[in-house]
Amino acid sequence: MRARGLALVYFVSAVLAAAPALMAQGGHFEFGGHYGRWSLNILGNTAEKLLNDTLDTELRDRILENIQGDYPGLTLTAYEQNLSFDSSGDDFGAGFRWYPGGHRGSFSLGISVEKNSFKVLPTAIALMELQDQGTLQTATFDGTADATAIIKAMSFLVTLRWDILPSLAIHPYITLGGGISTSRALDDSSVAYSYSGQLTGGAVTSQTVAGSETKTLRQLRDDALADGSTNFPIPNFIPYIQLNLGLKARLTKMVHVLVDVGVFDGFMASAGLAVRI
Numbered sequence: 576m577r578a579r580g581l582a583l584v585y586f587v588s589a590v591l592a593a594a595p596a597l598m599a600q601g602g603h604f605e606f607g608g609h610y611g612r613w614s615l616n617i618l619g620n621t622a623e624k625l626l627n628d629t630l631d632t633e634l635r636d637r638i639l640e641n642i643q644g645d646y647p648g649l650t651l652t653a654y655e656q657n658l659s660f661d662s663s664g665d666d667f668g669a670g671f672r673w674y675p676g677g678h679r680g681s682f683s684l685g686i687s688v689e690k691n692s693f694k695v696l697p698t699a700i701a702l703m704e705l706q707d708q709g710t711l712q713t714a715t716f717d718g719t720a721d722a723t724a725i726i727k728a729m730s731f732l733v734t735l736r737w738d739i740l741p742s743l744a745i746h747p748y749i750t751l752g753g754g755i756s757t758s759r760a761l762d763d764s765s766v767a768y769s770y771s772g773q774l775t776g777g778a779v780t781s782q783t784v785a786g787s788e789t790k791t792l793r794q795l796r797d798d799a800l801a802d803g804s805t806n807f808p809i810p811n812f813i814p815y816i817q818l819n820l821g822l823k824a825r826l827t828k829m830v831h832v833l834v835d836v837g838v839f840d841g842f843m844a845s846a847g848l849a850v851r852i
Contacts, residue, residue: 607848608667610665610847613664614663615716627794630656637770638770649705651703652705652836655701662750666692679742682737686732691726691727697717699721701720714778724766730755732752732817733753737749747822749820750817760792761796762791765792815840819843831850832846
């Protein structure tokens with residue numbers, strides 16, 4: 576929390592220090608804030624593969640560990656996992672834009688601080704085949720897993736915006752940008768999951784195998800690396816790509832309302848207020 580506060584202080588201090596010099600060049604600033612609703616579903620198979628790769632090793636190892644607690648002679652021979660998901664989330668942001676062309680300018684450069692809270696709800700079907708190394712008899716685990724991944728991150732974005740026909744009271748705009756989260760996202764984000772299924776076969780007594788676990792993204796990554804994984808999909812920082820189309824309405828000479836939709840590591844619709852000085 577202290578690191579977040581220091582980052583915000585440095586960010587605001589840099590803006591205030593630069594403001595007089597930039598305004599002296601003839602441009603102007605626009606300060607604003609916004610709120611958005613987010614969904615990952617627009618990414619389709621890409622997001623599904625990322626989540627499946629993230630949870631694949633974790634679920635497999637926990638289910639196998641549970642089974643081997645009762646049947647230590649069983650070893651894994653095959654594992655298959657299919658994942659589906661739903662998602663939603665919130666984004667709060669605040670920042671400033673610099674219009675070098677002044678009030679009539681169309682191009683602007685923006686910097687913002689974003690506070691994201693995304694919830695992803697994966698559901699997995701897991702099929703595991705095992706064999707007793709002594710008797711060579713086999714067993715099968717057939718079950719399901721439900722998970723809740725809560726991704727919380729503070730991020731910093733740099734964006735380029737083009738206002739189309741900015742002299743109109745209501746006009747469209749295009750925003751393109753990108754950014755990165757702080758490393759705290761790995762510690763603040765978590766995945767909670769539970770699984771349940773039937774263990775059957777000649778090597779075992781038919782029974783229900785169930786369990787649950789909650790881990791941070793950092794713990795999931797560190798566990799996978801400790802197991803020898805060299806291609807774990809969770810990075811140290813979460814990258815963001817933004818591409819929005821929006822409408823801007825002038826309420827007064829200084830106050831504007833903005834609404835837009837587009838890509839923000841998923842689909843996002845947002846609205847906000849901006850004040851020009």
